[in-house]
Amino acid sequence: MTDPFAPIPRPYQSEINGLAIASLILGAIACFPIGIALAIVALVQIHRTGQRGRGLAIAGLALGGFWAVVIAASTVAGVVLGVRNATRPDLPELRTFIVGQCLDDLNGDLDEVPCGQPHDGEVYSVFDLPAGRYPGVDAVMAQAESRCGGELGIYVQDFGLGQTYLYPPEDGWPKYRNVTCIAYDPNGPLVGSVRK
Incomplete structure (x- = not known):
């Protein structure tokens, strides 16, 4: 049991x-x-x-x-x-330059150098594009090319110089609206200022 x-x-x-x-x-x-x-x-x-x-x-x-x-x-x-x-090509365009600055490495970092030593280009004009909506890359480049081309002859003494410019990218707009015009010599480095 x-x-x-x-x-x-x-x-x-x-x-x-x-x-x-x-x-x-x-x-x-x-x-x-x-x-x-x-x-x-x-x-x-x-x-x-x-x-x-x-x-x-x-x-x-x-x-x-x-x-x-x-x-x-x-x-x-x-x-x-x-x-x-x-690798963004527009990063250098966000920097601000002033007229008379001499720059080296125009295709890279845009280093500021004394104008008395060999350099690739010189800033000859800086201007702001009109405020408002970003007009698009083509319109920005057209305005930059037109105005930079017109002011090159006013600033430089050598008409054999070329021009290039930096313009504001869309992602920097409207904080960065400035265009920087740069004179350069297609035949080689510049030495001294190109200002008249």
């Missing part, structure tokens, strides 16, 4: 795999490489030993994968934006 007051036997429950718990914690705090590795090892151990914690290991694996994707996407976005900003 069985004792009615005897404790009811409980089914045996195996212990929870420690690596599964660790993988969940590390996945939650974005330590994804270690968390993913621990989750994989935990799943293998759980399958072999019958321990509990399969759901924890899968959750740790999922969190680790989530953080890996987020960090990879952020890195790619940062690189793409960095490259885009580094």
